[in-house]
Amino acid sequence: MRQLNVALLGLGNVGRALVRLLQAKSAELQRSYGLGYRITGVASRRLGWLVQPAGFDIAELLNADAVGPDSDRVQDIHQWLDRVRPDAVFETTSLNPESGQPAIDYLRAVLSRGAHAISANKGTVVYGYEALTESARSAGKRFLFEATFLDSAPVFSLFRETLPGARLRSFSGIFNSTTNVIIETMEAGRGFAEGVRAAQELGITETDPSHDIDGWDATVKVCAATRVLLGVPLLPAQVSRQGIRDLQPQRLQTARAEGKPIRLVARARLEGDDLVVATVRPEVLSATDPLAGVRGTSLAVHFELDVMPGLTIISHRPNLMSTAYGLLADFLNALR
Amino acid sequence: MRQLNVALLGLGNVGRALVRLLQAKSAELQRSYGLGYRITGVASRRLGWLVQPAGFDIAELLNADAVGPDSDRVQDIHQWLDRVRPDAVFETTSLNPESGQPAIDYLRAVLSRGAHAISANKGTVVYGYEALTESARSAGKRFLFEATFLDSAPVFSLFRETLPGARLRSFSGIFNSTTNVIIETMEAGRGFAEGVRAAQELGITETDPSHDIDGWDATVKVCAATRVLLGVPLLPAQVSRQGIRDLQPQRLQTARAEGKPIRLVARARLEGDDLVVATVRPEVLSATDPLAGVRGTSLAVHFELDVMPGLTIISHRPNLMSTAYGLLADFLNALR
Numbered sequence: 203m204r205q206l207n208v209a210l211l212g213l214g215n216v217g218r219a220l221v222r223l224l225q226a227k228s229a230e231l232q233r234s235y236g237l238g239y240r241i242t243g244v245a246s247r248r249l250g251w252l253v254q255p256a257g258f259d260i261a262e263l264l265n266a267d268a269v270g271p272d273s274d275r276v277q278d279i280h281q282w283l284d285r286v287r288p289d290a291v292f293e294t295t296s297l298n299p300e301s302g303q304p305a306i307d308y309l310r311a312v313l314s315r316g317a318h319a320i321s322a323n324k325g326t327v328v329y330g331y332e333a334l335t336e337s338a339r340s341a342g343k344r345f346l347f348e349a350t351f352l353d354s355a356p357v358f359s360l361f362r363e364t365l366p367g368a369r370l371r372s373f374s375g376i377f378n379s380t381t382n383v384i385i386e387t388m389e390a391g392r393g394f395a396e397g398v399r400a401a402q403e404l405g406i407t408e409t410d411p412s413h414d415i416d417g418w419d420a421t422v423k424v425c426a427a428t429r430v431l432l433g434v435p436l437l438p439a440q441v442s443r444q445g446i447r448d449l450q451p452q453r454l455q456t457a458r459a460e461g462k463p464i465r466l467v468a469r470a471r472l473e474g475d476d477l478v479v480a481t482v483r484p485e486v487l488s489a490t491d492p493l494a495g496v497r498g499t500s501l502a503v504h505f506e507l508d509v510m511p512g513l514t515i516i517s518h519r520p521n522l523m524s525t526a527y528g529l530l531a532d533f534l535n536a537l538r
Numbered sequence: 539m540r541q542l543n544v545a546l547l548g549l550g551n552v553g554r555a556l557v558r559l560l561q562a563k564s565a566e567l568q569r570s571y572g573l574g575y576r577i578t579g580v581a582s583r584r585l586g587w588l589v590q591p592a593g594f595d596i597a598e599l600l601n602a603d604a605v606g607p608d609s610d611r612v613q614d615i616h617q618w619l620d621r622v623r624p625d626a627v628f629e630t631t632s633l634n635p636e637s638g639q640p641a642i643d644y645l646r647a648v649l650s651r652g653a654h655a656i657s658a659n660k661g662t663v664v665y666g667y668e669a670l671t672e673s674a675r676s677a678g679k680r681f682l683f684e685a686t687f688l689d690s691a692p693v694f695s696l697f698r699e700t701l702p703g704a705r706l707r708s709f710s711g712i713f714n715s716t717t718n719v720i721i722e723t724m725e726a727g728r729g730f731a732e733g734v735r736a737a738q739e740l741g742i743t744e745t746d747p748s749h750d751i752d753g754w755d756a757t758v759k760v761c762a763a764t765r766v767l768l769g770v771p772l773l774p775a776q777v778s779r780q781g782i783r784d785l786q787p788q789r790l791q792t793a794r795a796e797g798k799p800i801r802l803v804a805r806a807r808l809e810g811d812d813l814v815v816a817t818v819r820p821e822v823l824s825a826t827d828p829l830a831g832v833r834g835t836s837l838a839v840h841f842e843l844d845v846m847p848g849l850t851i852i853s854h855r856p857n858l859m860s861t862a863y864g865l866l867a868d869f870l871n872a873l874r
Binding site: 223227230231234235354355356359360363364365366367368461489490492494495497498500504509510511512513514515516517518519520521523524527530531534535538 | 833863
């Protein structure tokens with residue numbers, strides 16, 4: 203039986219969902235993987251850098267207001283890592299869409315101390331993929347980030363583990379559920395603002411919903427997937443981006459009635475060896491397009507490979523537990 | 539650089555597509571995997587057991603009538619394996635839906651001689667999964683069969699490699715493209731017989747199309763996936779099965795017009811620890827069902843897991859190359 207220390211960098215909804223999932227799966231982790239764990243460190247902007255070498259109490263972590271009274275508080279990530287001695291750190295801090303910082307620096311420190319770095323934060327992939335992957339290699343550890351893309355549906359691990367010798371040529375997808383929900387609200391004859399409220403009520407919007415509406419969230423995901431799966435660096439500014447503000451309800455209703463729905467579609471295509479053309483914009487989808495049936499909060503990606511005409515992965519109505527599972531799957535894959 | 543001997547058991551359309559794919563990928567296999575190969579054995583009902591220790595000529599293998607004049611012919615699989623000395627054998631013989639034989643005995647011999655056994659033949663999974671997996675374990679080799687299910691879309695490897703700690707509860711899918719094409723032909727106002735001809739022209743029907751029409755092909759796939767993914771033995775006779783012979787074009791047209799298409803859907807659900815309830819039958823799908831958009835020769839499977847509300851994999855218009863890629867992917871995964 204291996205007894206591991208894990209730590210949480212970020213303790214918002216996803217972090218707490220991970221705590222619940224680790225608890226729910228703990229008997230199975232012991233039985234199937236011979237694995238026990240203690241959560242020896244927790245850190246967030248609000249809580250500071252907390253250390254509990256004997257392991258935090260789960261009930262305490264699940265009640266945001268109860269965290270901390272019996273823990274030690276240190277000053278920075280270096281002191282924290284010294285005391286927490288993690289085997290893996292789960293990073294779920296909020297996205298910095300301009301630079302991915304400070305999460306990238308944190309994860310570099312995590313890896314250099316010999317712990318696996320597992321992230322649910324797209325910014326670490328878009329701005330830090332090469333550097334963090336290299337840090338992981340030098341440390342003999344893993345930098346993994348399945349939860350960043352389709353909310354835990356296996357995509358990065360799919361290419362890493364199941365498609366040897368295949369070459370990806372292009373991908374397209376519906377990567378943002380807020381815009382999907384807004385468009386569907388308008389297809390049903392209601393207004394844009396109502397659509398935004400519907401998405402907010404589902405709890406799926408970014409803190410600033412214009413990140414969704416103007417296509418930034420989908421753009422960041424295109425960049426992450428392009429870097430990792432096509433192997434080409436791509437920054438958000440290089441993506442031709444158009445949001446959904448100008449879509450008219452009448453046009454959306456007509457398109458849906460004709461069976462050719464309009465959706466915010468993200469695309470990237472390899473042109474030559476290292477040029478990628480990427481777009482995020484509203485598109486009319488044909489009824490037979492694999493993305494046309496993706497509804498509500500579901501997310502999807504469609505791949506074209508040299509050896510396969512098309513492969514679509516759809517994540518249906520992902521929730522906090524499934525996002526947390528993306529982190530758990532990375533953790534178990536890192537330990538293999 | 540590793541130099542491996544591979545052998546082909548079966549040399550029909552899929553076997554020849556594999557020869558073409560191995561040839562097309564040979565530079566990449568050398569560069570990315572440090573791997574060279576020779577095809578030292580070929581066997582089929584028509585050709586007998588052929589051996590060419592220096593490696594068959596690719597052009598010869600691609601021309602069915604040219605195979606064999608300079609090869610040695612032996613009497614049975616044991617003599618063949620003695621001479622061929624394979625590191626991996628690709629088995630693409632035709633399905634025996636009653637017993638999976640003689641393919642299972644062949645693959646057992648392959649594994650016991652220390653070669654990986656890679657199969658595109660559902661019968662080996664339905665009737666031989668446990669025994670062949672056990673033979674592979676004793677031999678320190680692999681029995682893999684990705685090409686049997688969704689024509690090469692990664693499904694078995696997805697569960698093996700990317701979804702640790704997750705529990706599958708149920709799956710549903712469109713596993714047979716012949717019935718899909720027949721139904722779409724009738725949705726377009728034409729008759730059942732025309733649908734059968736359309737499928738035959740696409741080259742997708744089983745030798746006896748009643749295997750498709752009466753749901754046998756989908757049933758065999760449900761049994762294969764249930765055994766491997768749900769871990770419960772299930773035989774074709776235990777599946778509640780209804781084919782598509784009684785569907786009326788008028789009803790199919792109306793359903794399609796209402797956006798609720800009828801399809802031959804296969805389902806399996808775990809009830810308790812080791813009871814599986816499985817059906818193959820025409821079902822009315824809601825417009826939001828992930829299977830509702832699957833058209834033509836495409837195949838799809840939808841999974842429900844304890845940690846994920848839904849995960850759909852769609853293989854779009856698979857072709858001989860993509861089926862052959864399923865075999866190649868298994869080969870490269872076996873060598874890791």
